Amino acid sequence: MPDDPERGRLAALRAEIDAHNRHYYVENDPLVSDAQYDRLMAELQALESAHPDWVTPDSPTQRVGAAPLARFRPVRHAVRMLSLGNAFEAQDVHSFDERLRGLLIRAGLLAEASGHAEVQGALFDEASRAVEYVAEYKFDGLAVNLRYEGGLLVQAATRGDGVNGEDITANIRTLRSVPLRLVGDAPAVLEARGEVLMAHADFERLNAAQAARGEKLFVNPRNAAAGSLRQLDSRVTAVRPLRFYAYGWGQIEDASGRDFVPRETHAAMLDWLAGFGFVASPGRGLCHGADELLRFYETVGARRAELPFDIDGVVYKVNSLRAQEVLGFVARAPRFAIAHKFPAQEETTRLLDIGVHVGRTGAITPVARLQ
Ligand code: IVH
Secondary structure (H helix, E strand, C coil), X not given: CCCCHHHHHHHHHHHHHXXXXXXXHHCCCCCCCHHHHHHHHHHHHHHHHHCHHHCCCCCHHHHCCCCCCCCCCEEECCCCCCCCEEECCHHHHHHHHHHHHHHHHHCCCCCCCCCCCCCCCCCEECCCCEEEEEEEXXXXXXXXXXXXXXXXXXXXXXXXXXXXXXXXXXXXXXXXXXXXXXXXXXCCEEEEEEEEECCHHHHHHHHHHHHHCCCCCCCCHHHHHHHHHCXXXXXXXXXXXXXXXXXXXXXXXXXXXXXXXXXXXXXHHHHHHHHCCCEECCCCEEEEHHHHHHHHHHHHHHHHHHCCCCEEEEEEEECEHHHHHHHCEECCEECCEEEEECCCCCCCCCEEEEEEEECCXXXXXXXXXXX
């Protein structure tokens, strides 16, 4: 009954809540207060309880967590989840870029600085004959694969060993930055890949709440994110403030004959993913050649402490997907990308005292007082 006013209200509420989720988590620009948001959710919940047959899996009420699992089911990834080689020093980045230049020149995808090779545009910077890269943050969280079929989130899995992961769909559904239904016209199968993490401010709030309840404190945001994703009871995950940042993709299939996947560049693919409602690798930039990569590394490194979440380095990826394909893989890592790690954020300090914290349940936690 499309003109039933209650049905209309249901659709309007869902659209409004989804829009608020997007504003809050994707655009970082909330439009309403938490109280207003909660009121909309309560109204939607009431409508759905009155009409249980109107509940659909993509309703915002369906994020709240399901009955606990006995274990995580294994998932075989449709496309293997790779890891990255590491660069630690500037010289490693120069070697990486040199190696890629050599391979791309030989493949006819890049002109030699002095050469007259006929090459396709877009793959390199005309003036400098440099390889074009997308430089991104290396998010310090946990890699996950989100699978959408017909635009609906059907499965979320951890990376595992890259071939097999674990099914954490119930947990991932509770993340408000993860669309339950893709925005707009989606391919039949779309897998978005990225990192789940906890922002600093959310981590501080969570630890304050843990302390107030006399519960164990988390060591750092990565630990808190890992612990939250590993919950067999998704109702626990639901109250942990996790975010998802997309930086890649797995399987993409569409038999409709439409050719709407921007298969030219990595940057265009990230923009395309953003159009479906993901936060796609914030803070990224385009760089040409090793010197620009190193400038990106320095700039990001200098601002690292001001970022709202932890990163442990930056990642450089060849922008042209054709070039990525030609470069291929070695072992478990692509030849077209590399992680440039920041030095570990560790400091030496003096242990002044060790106290004890007695929790609500009587659990005793040693607390170090550091200079
Ligand atoms: S791309 C084909 N991009 O780093 C390359 N990974 O050592 C696949 N990571 O398991 C990874 N930020 O958890 C990529 N912007 C980023 C990343 C990123 C963090 C993590 C990811 C992966 C590990 C690779």
